[in-house]
Amino acid sequence: MNELGALVHGFSVILTPMNLGLMVVGIVLGVLIGVLPGLGGANGVAILLPLTFSMSPTSAIIMLSCIYWGALFGGAITSVLFNIPGEPWSVATTFDGHPMAQKGQAGAALTTAFTSSFVGAFLAVVMITFLAPMVARFALKFGAPEFFSVYLLTFCSFVGMGKGSPFKTLLSMALGFALAAVGMDTVTGQLRLTFGQVELMRGFDFLVAVIGLFGIGEILLSMEEGLKFSGHAAKLDPRVVLQTWKQLPAYWATSLRSAAIGIWMGITPGGATPASFMSYGVAKKMSKNGQRFGTGEMEGVVAPETAAHAAGTSALLPMLALGIPGSPTAAVLLGGLLIWGLQPGPLLFVEQKDFVWGLIASMYLGNIVGLLVVLSTVPLFAAILRIPFSIIAPVIIVICAIGAYTVHNAMLDIWFMLGFGVIGYVFKKIDIPLAPMVLAIVLGDKAEDSFRQAMLSSQGDLAIMWANPLVGSITTLAFVMLFWPLLVRGIAWLKGSRKAAELPSEQPGH
Amino acid sequence: MEQNEDSSGAPPPSAARTNVVEAAVAVLTLAVGIVVMVASRRLGAGWTSDGPGSGYFPFYIGLIVAVSSTAILVQALVGKHRNTGSFVDTQQLKRVMSVLLPAVAYVLLVRFLGLYVASTIYIALFMVILGHYRWTRAIAAAVIINAVLYLMFEVWFKVPLYPGTLEPLRLLLSGR
Numbered sequence: 001m002n003e004l005g006a007l008v009h010g011f012s013v014i015l016t017p018m019n020l021g022l023m024v025v026g027i028v029l030g031v032l033i034g035v036l037p038g039l040g041g042a043n044g045v046a047i048l049l050p051l052t053f054s055m056s057p058t059s060a061i062i063m064l065s066c067i068y069w070g071a072l073f074g075g076a077i078t079s080v081l082f083n084i085p086g087e088p089w090s091v092a093t094t095f096d097g098h099p100m101a102q103k104g105q106a107g108a109a110l111t112t113a114f115t116s117s118f119v120g121a122f123l124a125v126v127m128i129t130f131l132a133p134m135v136a137r138f139a140l141k142f143g144a145p146e147f148f149s150v151y152l153l154t155f156c157s158f159v160g161m162g163k164g165s166p167f168k169t170l171l172s173m174a175l176g177f178a179l180a181a182v183g184m185d186t187v188t189g190q191l192r193l194t195f196g197q198v199e200l201m202r203g204f205d206f207l208v209a210v211i212g213l214f215g216i217g218e219i220l221l222s223m224e225e226g227l228k229f230s231g232h233a234a235k236l237d238p239r240v241v242l243q244t245w246k247q248l249p250a251y252w253a254t255s256l257r258s259a260a261i262g263i264w265m266g267i268t269p270g271g272a273t274p275a276s277f278m279s280y281g282v283a284k285k286m287s288k289n290g291q292r293f294g295t296g297e298m299e300g301v302v303a304p305e306t307a308a309h310a311a312g313t314s315a316l317l318p319m320l321a322l323g324i325p326g327s328p329t330a331a332v333l334l335g336g337l338l339i340w341g342l343q344p345g346p347l348l349f350v351e352q353k354d355f356v357w358g359l360i361a362s363m364y365l366g367n368i369v370g371l372l373v374v375l376s377t378v379p380l381f382a383a384i385l386r387i388p389f390s391i392i393a394p395v396i397i398v399i400c401a402i403g404a405y406t407v408h409n410a411m412l413d414i415w416f417m418l419g420f421g422v423i424g425y426v427f428k429k430i431d432i433p434l435a436p437m438v439l440a441i442v443l444g445d446k447a448e449d450s451f452r453q454a455m456l457s458s459q460g461d462l463a464i465m466w467a468n469p470l471v472g473s474i475t476t477l478a479f480v481m482l483f484w485p486l487l488v489r490g491i492a493w494l495k496g497s498r499k500a501a502e503l504p505s506e507q508p509g510h
Numbered sequence: 511m512e513q514n515e516d517s518s519g520a521p522p523p524s525a526a527r528t529n530v531v532e533a534a535v536a537v538l539t540l541a542v543g544i545v546v547m548v549a550s551r552r553l554g555a556g557w558t559s560d561g562p563g564s565g566y567f568p569f570y571i572g573l574i575v576a577v578s579s580t581a582i583l584v585q586a587l588v589g590k591h592r593n594t595g596s597f598v599d600t601q602q603l604k605r606v607m608s609v610l611l612p613a614v615a616y617v618l619l620v621r622f623l624g625l626y627v628a629s630t631i632y633i634a635l636f637m638v639i640l641g642h643y644r645w646t647r648a649i650a651a652a653v654i655i656n657a658v659l660y661l662m663f664e665v666w667f668k669v670p671l672y673p674g675t676l677e678p679l680r681l682l683l684s685g686r
Contacts, residue, residue, distance in 0.1 A: 051663070054667065156543075165585065167582050170574060173573075174572075174574040175542070175575060177567075177568075177571040178542070178571050178575060181567065181568040183542055185564040187564070192549070192550075192553060197548070219609060220606050220610060223606050223608070224606055296635065390637055390643070391651060394633045394636035395633060395655055397609075398629040401616070401617065402663065411580050418614060418617060421609070421610075425606070427535075428594075429531070429597060430531055430532045430535060432535075443612075451567060456562075485655050
């Protein structure tokens with residue numbers, strides 16, 4: 001098969017001592033990021049992005065994607081040992097992971113979490129290997145209207161699939177677009193929304209926004225509780241690991257189902273966090289031991305971890321194949337590609353074969369390395385968590401400031417970071433989701449460009465969005481997504497009026 | 511887009527209510543939306559000889575901001591499910607401010623002393639004042655952390671950091 005040949009070639013690209021070393025460094029940094037509150041996948045990668053400016057793109061993406069894998073692994077450590085989710089996607093892991101630790105099975109819980117993560121990621125990478133080239137080949141035929149319709153679909157599904165008020169998602173998204181518009185207009189060269197400030201000419205860099213919104217915002221949130229860690233010590237006995245591995249195959253059905261949920265939620269911009277909750281919920285319903293969930297069931301750790309990691313990994317598919325990231329972290333990686341002079345999108349698979357297949361090969365290898373690293377270094381990271389917050393908090397703020405500064409070597413960006421931090425804190429508290437804003441800042445200019453090109457070719461006629469079956473169906477799907485909550489309510493109402501309201505809280509089965 | 515609105519003007523015992531903060535944010539973003547719309551109009555939100563003008567796309571973005579802000583405002587003030595729970599209590603607000611205000615001071619300090627010196631001072635002071643560490647330990651920890659950062663960024667990955675007004679000092683150091 002074509003893909004397998006390319007994959008082997010990819011392995012030959014990345015198998016150098018330098019790259020393997022970067023992989024280990026990336027994983028360790030990633031786990032560290034995942035463990036520390038306030039540093040997460042997206043802003044962690046954003047902060048460390050400048051470190052890679054002097055590397056070759058392939059080495060750079062290997063290190064950054066490994067930081068990402070590490071962060072995905074790391075979130076589980078705090079969930080199990082401290083009942084504090086290090087990452088939003090590991091909240092569901094605390095439900096059964098922490099009770100297991102309380103029963104003295106911390107080692108088994110961690111092994112289960114790491115192994116499930118690995119399985120989820122592995123299945124997602126296999127999917128990417130075969131599906132991404134196909135999607136890219138298909139997308140090569142895309143013109144401006146098709147691309148705009150895909151952007152539309154991305155953002156509409158955020159609104160339709162999001163929990164809470166759709167207006168809040170809409171607001172977050174539109175604010176992101178407005179921020180993206182600040183600066184030089186890429187088409188006419190006019191200055192927009194700068195209000196005469198020379199510094200604003202560059203516009204807002206989304207990396208700075210990510211560091212502020214997620215990093216500083218998170219620190220402010222954690223500070224509210226006056227965070228005190230009190231956790232279980234952890235040691236991973238090789239015997240416990242082997243014993244757990246013997247038990248895990250029994251949950252193969254849960255694993256596969258969770259991976260499927262994760263992959264689906266990752267490709268559509270649902271993201272890892274909803275994927276983990278959904279998977280946990282489904283597993284609870286389907287499992288024989290469903291009632292015992294929440295008391296330290298192994299299966300309750302398998303489900304969310306597999307789904308979260310599968311979602312986190314498959315979020316890279318649309319990023320690679322279409323240039324549209326499926327998660328904030330994928331958006332940061334996409335920003336990295338642009339900085340290294342690579343144009344993400346379908347052409348990447350044609351013009352940058354070494355890079356793409358090197359990255360895909362590194363996903364396989366990175367996850368294996370990751371599993372080994374986390375299994376062997378848990379005590380170290382558990383010890384880091386015992387460092388008091390009064391040391392960790394200022395260090396994280398310093399690291400965020402350094403990250404924001406290094407993006408453009410601009411002092412002003414550190415101020416923007418603080419501003420975004422306050423926004424992130426307030427928005428999070430009033431349930432305005434941050435991910436749509438970040439994606440809009442990243443994609444704003446590109447979405448606008450494709451919209452303007454489409455409008456140019458049609459002389460301003462919006463009917464071009466339904467000009468052929470392909471673009472028409474994507475656009476229609478986008479509007480279905482946008483009005484999904486209304487549709488669901490409408491259907492429920494119709495059914496309800498027929499047979500006296502039977503399904504009060506039926507979730508849309510996406 | 512600096513919005514340091516935290517509605518901290520609430521009386522000490524009772525904290526700000528969530529829907530009040532929501533409404534305040536919505537008013538702010540409504541203003542942002544209107545500003546964007548006005549500025550876009552001025553740029554040319556219509557159709558020019560070479561396609562949609564510079565302000566065409568941002569104008570509608572501003573419109574969406576304004577409309578969704580209005581909807582949130584209405585929901586926050588008179589909505590059935592408005593959240594009247596506490597946004598922050600005074601204790602929490604104090605804790606948050608105890609991180610935020612020093613952070614602002616820190617960024618000011620960076621402007622003059624550069625990242626390394628400012629970071630060392632900031633970490634040490636934070637540890638002493640909020641963490642109640644002894645001076646000696648705090649300074650030692652701060653210096654070690656900054657040495658690690660220096661090695662990582664400047665030496666290993668070759669990314670220079672903001673030197674502030676201490677730039678000449680660096681020239682002296684490297685000149686030798």
